[in-house]
Amino acid sequence: MTANPLLAQLLAPEPPTFRVGSAAASRCPECGGPADPAADGLAPCPICRLGWIAAWEPGRVRLALIPELAQGPLNALVVRLTLALMAAARGAAAGAGRPPKPAPDGARAAEAARQNRLLAALQGRVAATRAALPFAASPLVLRQTLLALPASRRAALVAELEGLRYLPEPGDPEVARWFRRRLALAPPDPPSCGLRTPE
Ligand SMILES: [Zn+2]
Numbered sequence: 001m002t003a004n005p006l007l008a009q010l011l012a013p014e015p016p017t018f019r020v021g022s023a024a025a026s027r028c029p030e031c032g033g034p035a036d037p038a039a040d041g042l043a044p045c046p047i048c049r050l051g052w053i054a055a056w057e058p059g060r061v062r063l064a065l066i067p068e069l070a071q072g073p074l075n076a077l078v079v080r081l082t083l084a085l086m087a088a089a090r091g092a093a094a095g096a097g098r099p100p101k102p103a104p105d106g107a108r109a110a111e112a113a114r115q116n117r118l119l120a121a122l123q124g125r126v127a128a129t130r131a132a133l134p135f136a137a138s139p140l141v142l143r144q145t146l147l148a149l150p151a152s153r154r155a156a157l158v159a160e161l162e163g164l165r166y167l168p169e170p171g172d173p174e175v176a177r178w179f180r181r182r183l184a185l186a187p188p189d190p191p192s193c194g195l196r197t198p199e
Helices: 005-010 046-053 071-095 106-132 139-148 151-160 173-185
Strands: 061-065 164-168
Touching (some): 005 046, 005 139, 046 071, 046 164, 061 106, 061 139, 071 173, 106 164
Antiparallel strands (some): 061 164
16 A cells, blocks of 8 residues: 555554564664664564554654655664764763863764754754644554545555654653663764755
């Protein structure tokens, strides 16, 4: 019915049950990142799992039209950017109260600024999408809206929403815990991606 996996997930009759597998995947099949470091053996990773449960736990994601990236690569990008910013904030906190260090070199400062702009641009898409498509402000409302439509109108709307993605809600406690565990286990690699920052 739709080539957008997120919409298929939102329209599922019920949320999937993720089972603990004996052969735990070491990589998330959707974003390619490490599997959950809590070693619960679940796949996909907790960030990619949000898409599957969004309609039933709508406060945990923000929807946005981001057609240039599929959900898996978008999740990988958001994870890299968030970990890089957390690592930078941790470094700044560790340096607080000590004699001032030499200023970071220009390339690193520019990279940090670029990462900040990218995350802000993604969050800006959330606001723009909510303004343009009020029924897509919440995955629950979107599910209810789509299910209430006759099949032909639903198909037309689903086609319009081909570029709809989700971002993890930054204030979600489980997401925040997962990011802290990830940061403790594996400091981030420098990000690289195909999303352009609007200048
Ligand atoms: Zn993942």
